[in-house]
Amino acid sequence: MTDFDTNKPIYQQIAEDILKKAVRGEILPGDRIPSAREYASQKLVNPNTVVRAFQDLEREGLVVVKRGLGNYLTTDTTRLEDARFQLAQKTLIQCAKDLRELGYTTKQIQQLLSQQLEVMK
Amino acid sequence: MTDFDTNKPIYQQIAEDILKKAVRGEILPGDRIPSAREYASQKLVNPNTVVRAFQDLEREGLVVVKRGLGNYLTTDTTRLEDARFQLAQKTLIQCAKDLRELGYTTKQIQQLLSQQLEVMK
DNA sequence: ATGAGTGTATTATATATCTAGTACACTAGT
DNA sequence: ACTAGTGTACTAGATATATAATACACTCAT
Numbered sequence: 278m279t280d281f282d283t284n285k286p287i288y289q290q291i292a293e294d295i296l297k298k299a300v301r302g303e304i305l306p307g308d309r310i311p312s313a314r315e316y317a318s319q320k321l322v323n324p325n326t327v328v329r330a331f332q333d334l335e336r337e338g339l340v341v342v343k344r345g346l347g348n349y350l351t352t353d354t355t356r357l358e359d360a361r362f363q364l365a366q367k368t369l370i371q372c373a374k375d376l377r378e379l380g381y382t383t384k385q386i387q388q389l390l391s392q393q394l395e396v397m398k
Numbered sequence: 399m400t401d402f403d404t405n406k407p408i409y410q411q412i413a414e415d416i417l418k419k420a421v422r423g424e425i426l427p428g429d430r431i432p433s434a435r436e437y438a439s440q441k442l443v444n445p446n447t448v449v450r451a452f453q454d455l456e457r458e459g460l461v462v463v464k465r466g467l468g469n470y471l472t473t474d475t476t477r478l479e480d481a482r483f484q485l486a487q488k489t490l491i492q493c494a495k496d497l498r499e500l501g502y503t504t505k506q507i508q509q510l511l512s513q514q515l516e517v518m519k
Numbered sequence: 520a521t522g523a524g525t526g527t528a529t530t531a532t533a534t535a536t537c538t539a540g541t542a543c544a545c546t547a548g549t
Numbered sequence: 550a551c552t553a554g555t556g557t558a559c560t561a562g563a564t565a566t567a568t569a570a571t572a573c574a575c576t577c578a579t
């Protein structure tokens with residue numbers, strides 16, 4: 278297993294990995310995505326786990342599965358942008374909620390984030 | 399089951415719940431924490447799950463367990479502040495990392511978070 | 520001493536996730 | 550037709566999490 282967080286299902290992390298590559302332009306609309314077997318052997322996970330991730334992506338309209346051929350990123354760029362924004366939104370809401378519950382004020386949260394972003398430069 | 403996120407172990411969420419109440423001042427250093435049985439029946443979870451959360455908190459030095467009596471918040475306020483900051487740090491790092499991977503710039507991330515905090519006012 | 524309320528420990532069961540292995544159907548190039 | 554590479558489907562087993570039920574040990578008020 279490579280690069281996966283243990284407290285989150287691997288199939289979810291795979292789906293997010295594909296989405297992230299797509300929104301960053303590493304995969305272009307219509308591009309072929311590695312097959313389940315390729316991806317599995319590259320990341321050292323079970324093919325079944327990859328299949329589940331790809332099925333989720335297909336359900337969300339981000340990937341088109343062509344039996345016998347492989348998996349392709351959708352050409353529907355709106356879908357991609359929507360998925361990107363939704364994931365960002367979800368991440369932000371959770372983060373802001375958690376920090377609020379830890380008793381930090383709006384200003385403190387902004388300050389902490391700025392420091393963090395600076396460090397990550 | 400009440401108020402628990404399905405994609406995170408309940409015992410972790412319980413431990414975080416106690417920590418959050420502590421750093422917000424809803425529980426004071428040295429205060430008694432509900433017993434495992436009380437907490438379990440109040441939150442509609444299994445006592446064993448609560449026990450595990452309390453054991454984790456004890457391992458982190460946030461809670462002192464007194465057999466036959468109950469569980470007490472530590473009087474070591476430094477430990478509490480450390481735990482608070484560590485959890486905040488972890489949350490922020492994950493958030494910033496996720497948004498970076500979604501292709502957002504530093505400025506965009508700060509802007510998005512500010513908007514989110516504004517909405518949550 | 521007794522009893523109510525604690526923490527602790529153990530066993531059993533259920534579910535989700537992940538792995539492993541196998542088999543089958545589809546597509547394209549030869 | 551054949552073959553290699555695909556997606557799909559299924560069964561089986563391992564692990565983590567959560568529940569359920571029970572028993573035992575400790576503390577304190579009575």
